[in-house]
Amino acid sequence: MTSIECLSTVPAALHERPNRPNHEIYARLLTDDPEAGAIAQAFLQPHLAAAGDMADELPADPEQLLHWSRARCAAVAAQYASYLASRQAGEGRRYFRNTAHALYFLQHVGPTKAVDGAWLAGVLHHWQDVRFDHLQAIYLEELGEGVPRQNHVLIYRQLLAEHGCDDLSDLGDEYYLQGAIQLALGHGCDALLPEVIGYNLGYEQLPLHLLISAYELRELGIDPHYFRLHVTIDNASTGHARRAVKALQDLLPAGEQRAAFYRRMKSGYRLNDLGPGSTAVIQAFDLKREVLAMLERKAVFGRHMHSDYCRIENRTINQWLATPGQMEAFLDALIRKGWIKRGEDPTQSRFWRLIDGSPAVMFGVFSVYEKQLLHDWIADGWQDGNSRAGGARNPTGEDIGQVSDSETLTLHKTLQAQSPLEQMNTLIPWLAPQRHWRPAGLFATRRFMQLRKALR
Known part of the structure; x- marks a missing residue:
């Protein structure tokens, strides 16, 4: 049975809206909706079809997977060694130009990280079957085996909250695709076991971007615990990468079904390549665009909140905020008036002093992340963008x-x-x-x- 054939029984009612937004699917699959399984299958059908036409680097013979995984891990290690050598030779960061860039990355991969491991949720029902042991061990370790400091989702949620990046409501729909795929696979484990195994195999291979992200986040004063945790547990020697291969070996059928199972497994593996990946998210960052978009969102709430005594180039603040699309001109006016001094310590800008610190007139108007965007845009390379806007929310430390x-x-x-x-x-x-x-x-x-x- 092919990946598409196994989905042929999706209820007709669920085809009435074939192009449901990813974020809607994502939200529905995070509930106890009795139709979640059918919704998941309907959602996965076109994505599995797309994945079936993609190329991959997997060996033709599943017996070669362990060798392939080890060779892949060794190649990543060599690339990371080259990266470290370049940094020691004086080269700058490869990924994050400043703290705002790093927080943008953390926020935009948030929908995926917030459901880390979800593709394996369905394997728990097979707890009495030893063939599922490796898959269950991976899932339980994603859950931190019940220890808060090791639960991947909890760690990431706390990381986003600490830096004011936990509001994901304005993210583009494309950033929910991978999370929705993971949730859908978790709901369809029994019907889509080969695809679940294949997706797991791809996700648990240690990627170069994980190593570099952990290194550069630490440099910027952002706790890399979530990323370091994955570096240690995704290794090809004893970790999730090896378990992912062993899981396939344990569940791969013999005889005539073997080839079809492996073919479907490869389709599941390719699902990892759909949507924007981590490096694509990093490359998409544009600081000025993010600052302007953030200010446009804030303007909706602030256009009637300012008094009229303060005028910038003969216009009140309320007038500047009243018309959409005026934020770039408004910032330019603040620069001309001297309220913003780009390329300098942001504390020297009057505008920054209005929003930063408890005595500030506009204290609390901007979140930690929003302030970081403004801080790094004003700094414009001052001190190489390493400085922080200040005031990351302290986690409670509560167990x-x-x-x-x-x-x-x-x-x-x-x-x-x-x-x-x-x-x-x-x-x-x-x-x-x-x-x-x-x-x-x-x-x-x-x-x-x-x-x-x-x-x-």
Whole structure:
């Protein structure tokens, strides 16, 4: 059965809107919608068709996959060594020109990182089948095995919140494609097992951009823990890259079905190449464009909030903000008036002093990320863009896994009245992408692992 044939039973009602936006699919698949499985299959159908026509570098013989994975990892290591040598020789950062650039990257890959591991959510139902052990081990490690500091989604959510990048509502729809694909695969595990295995194989290979991102984020004072964690666990020796190959070997059927299974697996692998990847996101950054877009969004809320005593080139601030498309001219006027001194320490600009710090007249108007955009645009290379706008929100430091919240207490009470097998059925929904990072989900992950070990 081909990838497309296995999706032929999608309900006709779901074809009424064949071009649903990615972000709508993404949101629906993060709920308990009873139609989620059918929605996922309908969504994946055209993407699997597109992936089927793409090329890949996978070996023709699945027995060569482990050698291929190790060779790929060695090549990435050599490229990273070359990168480090270039940096030691005095070359500048390859990815991020300034802090705003790095935060732009973190935000725009946010929809994907916020569902990290979701493509494997469906394998938990096979907890009694040892052939699924490698896939389950990968998923449980994505969930941090119930430890907050190691749960990938929770780490990334906290990273975005710390830097004021957690509002993803204005992102383009294309940035939700990979996250929607991951969620859809998680809902379609049984029907799409070869594709899930293939996607997992591609995603768990250690990429060069992960290593460089971790290095340059650290230079810019941004915690690279999320990226470093992936560097250590995605290795081809003992980590996820090796487990991904072993999972295919364990689940690859013999005989006539072997070739078809591997062909479908390769289609799943190619799904990783759809939509903008990390390097494409990095290359798309334009600081001035982002500053202007941000100010246009803010103008909608601020056009009636300013008094009329202050005029810039004979126009009040409210008048400048009243008409869409005026932000570039407004900034130019502020430069001419001397309120913005580009290429200098932003603290020397009157406009910056109006928005930065608790005594500032406009304190709280701009988020941490929005201020960083303005800071780095004003600095325009001053101190090589390494300085921070100041005031990254401090995380609480709370061990979320230990919070006795109502969800966790309710779940704990429910489990007490159940047999071990009943508990497993109760726990699995709490390990779903929309819940596993919550306190009750972290607790459920730990309990699931305890019972899984005891019952096998």
